[in-house]
Each structure stands twice: as C-alpha cells, then as structure tokens.
Amino acid sequence: MAKTEVLVLGGNFGGLTAALELKHELNDDVSVRVVSTSDRFVFNPSLIWLPFGKRDAADITFPLAETFAEHGIDFVHATAIAIDPAAHRVTTTAGTFDYDYLVISTGYRNNFAAVPGLGPDGHAHTITTLADAESTAVAWQEFLADPGPVVVAATQGASCFGAAYEFLFNVHHQLAKAKISVPLTFVTSEPFLGHFGIGGLKGGEAMLEKHLAKSGVTALTGQSIDEITSARFELAGGTAIPFRFGMAIPPFVGQDVVKETPGLSDDKGYVPVHDTYQSKSFPEIYAVGIAAQVPMPWHTAVPIGVPKTGFPTDAMAKIAARNIASTIKGEPQRAHKEFAEMLAVCMLDAGNSGVMILADHILPPRKAGVLIPGPEIHAMKLAFEKYFLWKSRHGYVRLP
Ligand SMILES: Cc1cc2nc3c(=O)[nH]c(=O)nc-3n(C[C@H](O)[C@H](O)[C@H](O)COP(=O)(O)OP(=O)(O)OC[C@H]3O[C@@H](n4cnc5c(N)ncnc54)[C@H](O)[C@@H]3O)c2cc1C
Incomplete structure (x- = not known):
C-alpha cells in the first residue's frame, strides 16, 4: 500500500516542527516532504541584533537540507505558487507535488504598502526578515557616522510589537555606548504602552x-503613520517627527499563494482553523x-x-502533526488548544537587560500574567538562542 504523503509548506518554526513531529509520531509509516522558499532556518528573534553587529546571518541560521535528510x-x-485543494496538489517552482495532508506554515510577508516610504525602497x-535586518x-553604520534624531515605530496594523520594543531598547543601549545624544522617539499603534497586541499585563x-x-x-501611543518622507515621520494627527535613522515594524500578511487559493484564507491570507489547526474549509489542510x-x-x-510568536507556533505545529498522525491511524483527532488559551x-531584550513576559493565556481572560525585568533576562535570551538553534538543527523538537 502506498504511504500517506504529507506535504509541508515552509521550513521555519512551524514547518520544521510539524514535519519532525510527524516523523516522530509515525516513523516510516508516513512520507513527509517540506517545500520552503528559504533553504535555511532563520531564528527571527535574533534579527534585532543584526543591525548592531552583534550577530550575522551565519550565527542565527542553519541549512535545512541536512536536518531533514x-x-x-x-x-x-522551492516556492509554492498554487494550491489545488480539490486535486490535493501543490504547484511549486520545482515541480508539482500531490499530498494526502497539507500543512501550511508559510508565515508572513511585510505589508509595506500600509505606509508609503517604508521598506527597502523607502x-x-x-x-x-534577514534581508531587511x-x-x-548598513544604514545603522551610516547613521553612526552622521547621527541625528531616531524614530522607532510599530505601524498601524502591526502585530510584532515585541520586536519594536526590543529594537528601541537596543538602539538606546547602542547610543549610550557610542556616547551619542540624539532625540529618540517611539511611535506605536498600540492604545497604550505595553499592550503588545495581547491586551497588556498588569503593571506593564x-x-x-x-x-x-x-x-x-x-x-507616542495610538498613532497611525500617514507617510515616511526622507526627513519626517508624518503622523495622521498632523504631527511630523524629524529623523535621520528610522526603523518601523510593518503589518504582516499571509503569503499570496494562500490568499489566492479560493475559499482557503481570509482577506489577509491567513487560514481560518479549528482548535486542531485543521482548515475550516478543507479537512486535509492544516495551518x-x-x-x-x-x-x-x-x-x-x-x-x-495579535502577535503569533514562536511558542504558540511550536504548539500549533505539534497539535497539527499529532492530529494528522491520529487521522492516518484511523483514530479520532486527539489534540486541541485554542490559540488564545496557549501560554x-x-x-524582550534591552541590550544589557530585558523583560520576561509570562502569562497563562496569550489573550484575556487570564488568571496570571507577569512582567519580570532584569539583566538575567538578557542572559537568558542569549542562552535560549543557542539552545533553540541547537535543538532545531538536530531535530530535537520534542525537547521543551
Ligand atoms: C524581528 C522579529 C522578532 C521576533 N522575536 C520573537 C521573540 O522574541 N519570541 C518569539 O517567540 N517570537 C518572536 N518572533 C516571532 C517568530 O519569529 C514567529 O512566531 C515565527 O517566525 C513564526 O513561524 P512560522 O513558521 O509561522 O513562519 P516563518 O518563520 O515566517 O516561516 C515561514 C517559512 O515559509 C517559507 N515560505 C514563505 N512562502 C512560501 C511559499 N510560497 N512556499 C514555500 N515556502 C514559503 C519562508 O521562506 C519561511 O521559511 C519574532 C519575529 C520577528 C520578525
């Protein structure tokens, strides 16, 4: 009998974990193929350090082919360019692949169109992304040679607020180290500081x-940015903030291949899912x-x-893999967890210190949620990067 074929699109946090978890569940009883645009795993949380020369690409990536082999x-x-849910087929830049089950873990792309003047041509x-960082x-080095006001922002529609705060804190740390005194402004779409897209935590x-x-x-909180010109961040309320160096976290959207598949996604290209991470429209597809x-x-x-961070991504990937494994074995789906109820x-790194966010649920209502500041959080983040890259590279996705 032919083996069940599981096709995974994307090989980063979600895709790597889902593919390896499926293999742990079913060993040789399943055939798993991963198609990914990037041939490297990228540890995105460390992208905040690249601009300051604290990391380079080699420090925070590893080649996927060896781990999967x-x-x-x-x-x-390769890149997936069309999904045909009726035929159970995906067309990619390296050919066409059929599947019995499909896991979509293609992540995000930047929506630079949300703010004119933001992005590689802005x-x-x-x-x-690695290329952005x-x-x-390069821009940071140019800035150091000719400093002026700095603006760090999280635009309207952004979700990755943690990275904006981390970058802000790291900029402050780097400026102090370089003994550069310039105006530093933080512009965020959050309704209040520390909302983080998760409703905030007590005392934050x-x-x-x-x-x-x-x-x-x-x-400046609750801000929408109309445009970023060569000299100013123009805010919707009429305020204009001059800058020499600007970094803004844009909104994310899903990949076009997902958005363009009829009936699969919402208008942002995200797949509506059950708490099993099975598509609400196509039972053989998980996201x-x-x-x-x-x-x-x-x-x-x-x-x-809402930020979809690494921890829930790992949990979703394991839930999807376990449910696919159960279905292949003819058993009922056994893993369920709403995103909002995940830990x-x-x-958050601050250059030489940091803040740990811990809560029983990502979204309210919560029974517990704390922010723990201190220099030990910086040390923990450094250690976690090394540990996570080591465990992922060796495929030890069942380690915590
Ligand atoms: C700057 C930054 C800092 C962050 N900091 C933290 C942090 O401190 N803690 C934390 O928990 N999380 C953090 N995150 C979030 C974390 O990186 C995400 O949760 C995680 O990357 C999501 O994984 P994913 O697999 O869903 O998507 P991604 O990591 O985006 O991976 C998607 C993969 O799919 C591939 N792909 C895309 N399109 C296609 C296609 N059409 N065909 C085939 N492959 C495709 C891509 O090449 C990529 O390899 C941060 C994110 C950023 C950007």
Missing part, C-alpha cells in the same frame, strides 16, 4: 512609561504559526494585530 524527510528548496528600515545594519504600562521616561525616550488565523478580541481606534512566554 537526517530524519528521512524530503526537502525541496526612507525607513525594518528588521523583520542586513540592510538596516506603568513600568514602560517609567523606563522610557528615564531613558529620555518620547513615546500553523503565522499562516493560521487567530481571534482578534478587540477593536482599537488604530488597528493593531504566553516571551523574552
């Missing part, structure tokens, strides 16, 4: 207000990580997104 997974370095930089490193707003005031950072649609529990005056665990 060691675990009997076929790896195809005036402000970003750090949300590398070009921001006051802690951040105090910390930013002490650091001499001017913070995990940033590719999955998650609930948006509030309306804010300026739109913001929130995140470490």
Whole structure:
C-alpha cells in the first residue's frame, strides 16, 4: 500500500516542527516532504541584533537540507505558487507535488504598502526578515557616522510589537555606548504602552512609561503613520517627527499563494482553523504559526494585530502533526488548544537587560500574567538562542 504523503509548506518554526513531529509520531509509516522558499532556518528573534553587529546571518541560521535528510524527510528548496485543494496538489517552482495532508506554515510577508516610504525602497528600515535586518545594519553604520534624531515605530496594523520594543531598547543601549545624544522617539499603534497586541499585563504600562521616561525616550501611543518622507515621520494627527535613522515594524500578511487559493484564507491570507489547526474549509489542510488565523478580541481606534510568536507556533505545529498522525491511524483527532488559551512566554531584550513576559493565556481572560525585568533576562535570551538553534538543527523538537 502506498504511504500517506504529507506535504509541508515552509521550513521555519512551524514547518520544521510539524514535519519532525510527524516523523516522530509515525516513523516510516508516513512520507513527509517540506517545500520552503528559504533553504535555511532563520531564528527571527535574533534579527534585532543584526543591525548592531552583534550577530550575522551565519550565527542565527542553519541549512535545512541536512536536518531533514537526517530524519528521512524530503526537502525541496522551492516556492509554492498554487494550491489545488480539490486535486490535493501543490504547484511549486520545482515541480508539482500531490499530498494526502497539507500543512501550511508559510508565515508572513511585510505589508509595506500600509505606509508609503517604508521598506527597502523607502526612507525607513525594518528588521523583520534577514534581508531587511542586513540592510538596516548598513544604514545603522551610516547613521553612526552622521547621527541625528531616531524614530522607532510599530505601524498601524502591526502585530510584532515585541520586536519594536526590543529594537528601541537596543538602539538606546547602542547610543549610550557610542556616547551619542540624539532625540529618540517611539511611535506605536498600540492604545497604550505595553499592550503588545495581547491586551497588556498588569503593571506593564506603568513600568514602560517609567523606563522610557528615564531613558529620555518620547513615546507616542495610538498613532497611525500617514507617510515616511526622507526627513519626517508624518503622523495622521498632523504631527511630523524629524529623523535621520528610522526603523518601523510593518503589518504582516499571509503569503499570496494562500490568499489566492479560493475559499482557503481570509482577506489577509491567513487560514481560518479549528482548535486542531485543521482548515475550516478543507479537512486535509492544516495551518500553523503565522499562516493560521487567530481571534482578534478587540477593536482599537488604530488597528493593531495579535502577535503569533514562536511558542504558540511550536504548539500549533505539534497539535497539527499529532492530529494528522491520529487521522492516518484511523483514530479520532486527539489534540486541541485554542490559540488564545496557549501560554504566553516571551523574552524582550534591552541590550544589557530585558523583560520576561509570562502569562497563562496569550489573550484575556487570564488568571496570571507577569512582567519580570532584569539583566538575567538578557542572559537568558542569549542562552535560549543557542539552545533553540541547537535543538532545531538536530531535530530535537520534542525537547521543551
Ligand atoms: C524581528 C522579529 C522578532 C521576533 N522575536 C520573537 C521573540 O522574541 N519570541 C518569539 O517567540 N517570537 C518572536 N518572533 C516571532 C517568530 O519569529 C514567529 O512566531 C515565527 O517566525 C513564526 O513561524 P512560522 O513558521 O509561522 O513562519 P516563518 O518563520 O515566517 O516561516 C515561514 C517559512 O515559509 C517559507 N515560505 C514563505 N512562502 C512560501 C511559499 N510560497 N512556499 C514555500 N515556502 C514559503 C519562508 O521562506 C519561511 O521559511 C519574532 C519575529 C520577528 C520578525
């Protein structure tokens, strides 16, 4: 009898974990193939350090082919360009592949169109991909040679607020180290400091207000950016902030191949899923990580997104893999967890210190949620990077 074929699109946090977990579940009883645009695993949380020369690409990536080969997974370095759910077929830049089950873990792309003047052809930089962070490193060196006002922002519709705060704190740390005194402004679409797209945690707003005031950072919340010109961040309310160096986290959207598949996704290209991470439209398709649609529990005056971070991505990938394995074995689906009820665990780096975010649920209502500041969080983040890259490279996805 032919083996069940599982095709995984994307080989980063969600795709790597789902593919390896499936192999752990079913060993040789399943054939797993991963198709990914990137032939490297990229540890995105460390992108915040690239602009300051604290990391380069080699430090935070590893080649996927070897890891997958060691675990009997076929790896195809290609981009999926069409999904045909009726035929169970995906067309890629390296040929066409049929599947019995499909896992979509194609993550995000930057929506630079949301703010004119942002992105590779614009005036402000970003750090949300390896290429973006590398070009921001060049811009930072130019800035150091000729400093002026700095703006760090999270635009309307952004969801990756943690990275914006981390970059802000790291900029402050680097400026102090270089003994450069320039105006530093933080512009965010969050309704209040420390909302983070998860509704905030007790004491977080006051802690951040105090910390930013002490650091001499001017913070503007609830902001929408009309345009970034060569000299100014033009805000919707009419305020214009001059800058020499600007970094803004843009909104994310799903990949076009997902968005263009009729009936598969919402208007942002995210796949509506059950708590099993199975598509609500196509039972053979699962979506995990940033590719999955998650609930948006509030309306804010300026739109913001919900961050789909590494911890829930890992959980979604394991849930999807376990349910596919159960279905292949003819058993009922056994793993369920709503995104909102997953643990929130995140470490924000501040250059030589940091803040740990811990909560029993990503989204309210919560029973517990704390922010723990301190220099030990910086050390923990450094250690976690090494540990996570080691465990992923060796395929030890069942380690915590
Ligand atoms: C700057 C930054 C800092 C972050 N910091 C943290 C942090 O501190 N803690 C934390 O928990 N999370 C953090 N995150 C979030 C974390 O990186 C994401 O949760 C994680 O990357 C989501 O994994 P994913 O597999 O869903 O998507 P991705 O990591 O985006 O991976 C998607 C993969 O799919 C591939 N792909 C895309 N399109 C196609 C296609 N058409 N065909 C085939 N392959 C395709 C891509 O090449 C990529 O390899 C951060 C993110 C950023 C950007």
